[in-house]
Amino acid sequence: MPELPEVEHVVRALHRVVIGRRIVAAEVTLPKLIAPTTPSAFKRKLKDSLITEVSRRGKFILIHVEKSGARSHGRAIAPTRTSDRVLAVHLRMTGKFLYLSADDALPKHARAIFYLDNDRRLVFSDQRKFGVMKLVARSQVSTTKGISELAPEPFSDDFNLGYLKDTLARSRRTLKTLLLDQTRVLGLGNIYAAEALFRAGINPFKVSSELSTKRVARLHAEILAVLRDAISDSSTSRIDLERPDGFTYGEAFERFWQVYEREGEPCVKCDARIRRVTHGGRSTYWCPRCQRR
Ligand SMILES: [Zn+2]
Secondary structure: OOOHHHHHHHHHHHHHHHOOOEEEEEEEOOHHHHOOOOHHHHHHHHOOEEEEEEEEEOOEEEEEEEEOOOEEOOEEOOOOHHHEEEEEEEOOOOEEEEEEOOOOOOOOOEEEEEEEOOOOEEEEEEOOOOOEEEEEEHHHHHHOOOOOOOOOOOOOOOOOHHHHHHHHHOOOOEHHHHHHOOOOOOOOOHHHHHHHHHHHOOOOOOEHHHOOHHHHHHHHHHHHHHHHHHHHOHHHOOOOOOOOOOOOOOOOOHHHOOOOOOOOOEOOOOOOEOEEEEEOOEEEEEOOOOOOO
């Protein structure tokens, strides 16, 4: 499953190739992907629209499209703001975008295809079919279910030390659980929650409200640092939309992880063996010495 740093790289990769391109036609082979919009409405609303921006809110990729003005007697009239829409895409487990030439074969799990005005196709492939695409008016993005509940963006001013302190103080859940709750702390999945706690030297099973102010500050700094490092590390910027077989999430990031998937390996700081426990299908990794408390 892609985590926030990888989604950020997908956004940047899309940005490089689709901005300024026009969607000539759209096709959906999995109606539940775009529900409650119907495939026919989806096609109609996207046909002939211009891709003006690609951004991100949490792990939602926001593809901004503008429909040029309705034609009146062959003459274009001014575009209306109401036709500005956003295609909000959540990749979930296996969703990925591919940017293919007319000659490339469609991937086996192509669920949506956008035909662009340069004879390329932007394809959404999703083996497990958990991906989500919501076509909404631009003015309604922030109130869209799944987006409206999200905590502040980690790199925004709203995610400050005071915010994290208040959020932790109000919770009796373990840090590991709380950090994964995107409505409380945004941006950490299983991997980067483990990495941030390791860097901060904090035990993942500690009760959130019991963390001292000094250690909250440490955690806040490490959450930002681990995300920033993962996004900026050159080895992680290999998401290539033009590989017809697609890329695998995590493949470029593995070298970067210090505790995640390193059970039994020596800790990079103290040589103790990294431990792992699994509950609810999710593994927690930590160093029993560096993260004693
Ligand atoms: Zn250690």
